[in-house]
Amino acid sequence: xxxxxxxxxxxxxxxxxxxxxxxxxxxxxxxxxxxxxxxxxxxxxxxxxxxxxxxxxxxxxxxxxxxxxxxxxxxxxxxxxxxxxxxxxxxxxxxxxxxxxxxxxxxxxxxxxxxxxxxxxxx
Numbered sequence: 001x002x003x004x005x006x007x008x009x010x011x012x013x014x015x016x017x018x019x020x021x022x023x024x025x026x027x028x029x030x031x032x033x034x035x036x037x038x039x040x041x042x043x044x045x046x047x048x049x050x051x052x053x054x055x056x057x058x059x060x061x062x063x064x065x066x067x068x069x070x071x072x073x074x075x076x077x078x079x080x081x082x083x084x085x086x087x088x089x090x091x092x093x094x095x096x097x098x099x100x101x102x103x104x105x106x107x108x109x110x111x112x113x114x115x116x117x118x119x120x121x122x123x
Contacts, residue, residue: 025111039055085097
């Protein structure tokens with residue numbers, strides 16, 4: 001098993017409660033034809049003669065839509081998150097970011113935003 005696969009499995013196994021809650025809901029979107037994957041490699045970049053992958057929290061490949069959940073750690077890494085988002089957008093993805101608090105307190109609005117964005121991307 002490769003290093004990337006190990007990393008992905010570790011991320012899935014150690015999902016945050018907010019990630020688990022959103023994943024439960026995103027799995028239901030399959031009924032509407034939007035298959036989401038979690039902790040999925042989406043972009044390969046080269047840096048210092050080595051290749052690295054960006055792993056999205058959630059991605060709908062069909063709509064090229066990435067969902068990122070931001071916990072408190074992201075407050076200290078906004079520059080890194082912005083750079084990562086730029087790379088992902090350059091690969092043709094749109095990135096929606098939600099805080100963990102939004103998952104717990106505004107889930108219907110979050111799901112509505114995800115669904116409307118996915119539908120718009122497929123027009």
